[in-house]
Amino acid sequence: MGYELFGLPMIYYISMVLKVLVVFVFVLLTVAYATYAERKLIGHMQVRFGPMRTGWHGLLQPIADGLKLFFKEEIIPAQADKFAFLLAPIIALVPAFIGFAVIPFGDTIEVMGYKIPLQIAAFYDTSAGKVVDLNVGVLYILGLASLGVYGIVLAGWASNSKYSLLGGLRSSAQMISYELAAGLAIVSVFMLSESLSLQKIVADQSGMFWNWYAFKQPLAFVLFSICSLAEINRTPFDLPEAETELVSGFCTEYSSMKYAMFFMAEYANMITVCAVTTTLFLGGWHGPAILPGWVWFVAKVYFLIFLCMWVRATYPRYRYDQLMRLGWKVFLPLTLLNIVITGIVASFF
């Protein structure tokens, strides 16, 4: 491993590619089995079995669904704007997946004398003796979330259908409103950690669990969780695709793999948001040393995903005006209040 390329050892490139591949495959598998887990979970909560026929207790259901969607006929409406129609699912899917680049999912590991941080967009600086990562990691994720809106808006507009357009417009209004509240909710976390780097935020929460920001910033934690549910269009805020009034919202006209891409984007967004919540509020990969860090990280993320599904099985959908009132008149003032309180407390103690 003595070879060098552009002044960096070969293992740097190899570890980078491996990290990307492992995380990507892991997220894809989680997406596939999250759909299964959701159907199974909601089934049992509603005293049904959920999928049972494909494989043992329906375990092969995601593969069957994927194959089915793959072989379906591709339908593009005659009046649709073809370019935008084809582009929209891609714009929705890509930001959902590349958000993982900045999330630290484990402690630094040592392979053949090289220290490799378990975070894609990071490397170990041997001269400084610490891990260097993107120093605006959180803003990167927020920026990607705001770009993901375009996928849905474009899908709604390009389909040239009333239901799709309404779904797309609703979704963009909802995502912009709640993005603001979610962004302001995590400002109080930055005020405590004095950094935007996720590596530093996770390091601040080491030690026992009362160091987690969920306990130091309970209001921010609750607000961020609710706002992120709204931002990823999950129940009780799944208005863009409210099937009872908008048929299926922005993806009404989509079929085959393009529909599957929207579906995957939705679940990938859910996983990303759960990973961000874990990193910002639940101590990231920190946990008792009996298990390696990444196991704790995955366990926390899966627990949050479980909570999202539980919420879906429990609450009915909000009405649109209620949603807007909640976002602008309740959450936004509360987040601002939280920032003021954090500022006062942090400057006096």
Next chain:
Amino acid sequence: METIFFTLVAAAAVLTGLLVVTCRNPINSALSLVMTFFCLATLYVMLDAPFMAAIQVLVYAGAIMVLIVFVIMLLNVRSETAKRYTHAGFISSVVGCLLLFVSLYFLNHSSLTGVRGSLDTAVINQVGHTELIGKALFTDFLLPFEITSILLLVAIIGAVILTRSANPSTSKICD
């Protein structure tokens, strides 16, 4: 390596900038503008300013352009696109050519070298880009910052008053 990358990004920025004005469909123009903002953000990253890049994407590409796309979709301006504004195009191209000529002239014939401040890459890497911006914004440039925020507040209040209908029964809908 960096020069090649810069050339690629800059070329993409210019290309998408051209598409903004040449596209017949306003939605495509808006999307090209988003792409231009994205390229600009990439250039900010190359200038050791990741915070600026993130804010560029977050505010311009993520919020302002979504609102513009929103308005274009609701207004349905497709019928407008059929018209050709030849006079406006002629005048604007003449003005653009003049501006380009003037700037190129000054680039060639004057000693504009720029002023070097105290902040170079080493300082930025040591103190942190975000911290530097925050400190400058809330100490040296506090007054302009506050004036801008008051201006925005006035704009928000003005917009609320303009859109509020005199009839209370209709204003209930937009509540």
